[in-house]
Amino acid sequence: MSGLVSYLSGQTAEETVAADYLRRGQKVEARRWRGTYGEVDLIARDGDTVVFVEVKKSRDFLRAAERITSAQLERIHATACEYLENEPKGQMTPCRFDVALVNAQGATEIIENALAY
Helix, strand or coil: CHHHHHHHHHHHHHHHHHHHHHHCCCEEEEEEEECCCCEEEEEEEECCEEEEEEEEECCCHHHHHHCCCHHHHHHHHHHHHHHHCCCCCHHHCCEEEEEEEECCCCCEEEECCCCCC
């Protein structure tokens, strides 16, 4: 049962973050986009820029941020490269990597360009 609760909690966090991006005027193009190397939680557009978003939920923002591992960073970047292959400019497409932190109360903190590679 705790696996289901965790899954639903993560899904709710992603929906909250997606709504935040939409409020900012950024189109959410994909949710849980899966490629050969893994999954990206959200992919949005900020003008011409493709935004890859990793969503982390925990009791507080610090704990959520601490849950990001180096292996996840590598997976996200590899998956993002795969996604960009379908863009007209390919790997030359402007992009950024954001982290969206969600606390137990459902508040969000979005850190743009958080995952520099």
